[in-house]
Amino acid sequence: MFERLPSNWMLALKSIGYWLWLIPVLGIPLSYYWSLGSEQADAWAWLVVGIVFGVIPLLDFIVGRDPANPDEAEQVPQLEQQGYYRFLSLCTVPALLAMLGWAGWVFVHYQAWSWVGQLGWLLSVGTVTGAIGITVAHEFIHKDSRLEQNAGGLLLAAVCYAGFKVEHVRGHHVHVSTPEDASSSRYGQSLYAFLPHAYKHNFLNAWKLEAERLKRRGLPALHWRNELISWYAISALMLLGFGLALGWLGALFFIVQSLIAFTLLEIVNYVEHYGLHRRKLDNGRYERTNPSHSWNSNFLLTNLFLFHLQRHSDHHAYAKRRYQVLRHFDDSPQLPNGYAGMIVLALIPPLWRAVMDPRVRAYYAGEEHQLTDSQLLPR
Template sequence: MVDYLRYYFNTLLVLTAIFGFYLGGQWVWLGASTYLVLLALDLLLPNDYKNRKINHPLLVDFSLYLHVVLMLVMYGMFAWRMKQGFPPATSYNLALLGSFASLVWISAVPNLPIAHELMHRRSAVERFLANIAATFFFDPHRAIGHVHTHHLYFDTEKDSDTPLRGEKFYEFIWRATKGAYLDTFELEKRRMAAKNKSVWGPSSIVFWGIVAVFGTPLAIGLYAGWLAGVITLSVMVTTKFLLEALNYLQHYGLQRDTNQPIEDRHTWHHFSTMSRIAGLEITNHIDHHRDGFLPFYKLKVHKDAPEMPSVFICAPAAFIPWVWDNLIVKPRLKKWDLEYASPEERKLARKANLRAGWPDWIGESQSVTVQHHRASVWD
């Protein structure tokens, strides 16, 4: 039963935000405050290396469908609160900031992982629900570039969702955002050209994507006032940049020889308990790259795969380049290069380290090996 209920924790996160908007005042911070709860639980609970046992998939899939409905309710409740106003004693600007923070946080986590899961489903209804969820991070057709580019080229320079070694988070989010939009546009443009139709016409998903991302804040603005609409648009754009943090954490600096099979080493893994729950197993997802249609609850734990700390530690660390580089990623990439990488990937990694201006630990290791070999010969 616990294996089923754990995924409804994400439902509780959205309900908390909804309740905060219902109460008004500084209670609007409730949604954002769940980050601290997740962080505390992730630090207190042991890592989770268990595989899930789900015999009745609909019971966990229902949480995904319910989530999309609750996201609509949450934004509706925010609009209602903005229309109703805040009590006179409330610090208005602080309440607006709390509303913004709660909407951004919930639109990112757990919304992104759930949207990601739904966009990989075979059902047209589930993919439509993914488009609704993805609208709240300003990218309703994220699935197109994600499936047709990222899943083909991850861990290579062809993939805009794979951060390069030495690439700062603030540089990456712009490149990844641009790449995601261009992938969608170019693929849809080719599809429309084959039908002799314009990519800007009503038959194109590009057209409907624009309608969705601008129609949402427009609708809220017409109901609750221009400020509510501006906040909504700002939330969606901000969340779009923040969601790229997940790609930053999952694939940073990794190298892959595309002529070889996908192996456990080709994604970073976060096995902390709350990372797996709030991330809907996306933090344990190398099997997802082997089979994109595999449901989240069937992803297996590979304990020997390269591991990162909790997502709730890595995400804020990414905003501080020195901390990310020196305390999080460089030590782990050094281990990855020397212990996990194939010979061809080690060559790619060495070039990447040199381009980034990082220490040449691969060359140093090879030099030590040669010296040991020579010493053993003379002995």
């Protein structure tokens, strides 16, 4: 639909389109208000889940792809210096935290929902804190400014996944698409085999990396400068706040939405690197990360919702690039749909393998031995 628009037009359109993140965030209160007095109150609680994983994958096909890349010489320096894009992403922080607190109050006090409606509400809120909150946190933790680092940490604390702040930058980006990385899924590995190891690795490797950083400074792991202690303490304070304000149901709400949010993150990790790996060189090291080591998805609509997260190939090759200047590479391995659709597919392993395994094999055509090597499970 937009593939023939001039690049300048697309960049202008996207500068406004990034505000689409407001739709799922505002969808939470809207679904509550539309359920008031409705005979289908339980169904309204599932509204955001239904739109994200039902409607958006179809719209991705209808809206189509985005071929526009900013000009490296002129547009990229200008776009990176514009405070508008940083302001836009920072606006998500108060909006998401306010939504989370209000949604907890509704979960505890709204009587029209049965357990079905409550489940839909938890899944909807967790989808928003995961898809929008963790995506923006991911953008922030790759930046150098203290404001963005703290904003990213706060959003991750709100879903009890502070380890991602350390492990993703210092672990995943170093070892991506190698057997050493638990966040890079193997060819033939199901989502349900991938998730438990990813959960465990995120916490343990984050702690190991932070302990090593402190050791180099002559400090013990249990020190106030250990940022994991600080961020997990904030998560504990949030949990305590929900418990004191809303009782045990409020605490349960906070824990379950966190579980849903960081599970969504790890499913996205599964999708982003499935079956792809870096070759080991003769010197025993792995080749440098390049755009061929991540799946790319250039569907416009979901890229706007997710701040160009789907241009993941460029992100891994150049991790410091801001979301507004991430590029599409035609020669990167390409997903057949946006992340929303691919997440649904990943939840059904036979369908996932039927769609994705031929693409992996085609990508390694002539080097099929690489597929055998890639099945080595991460440590």
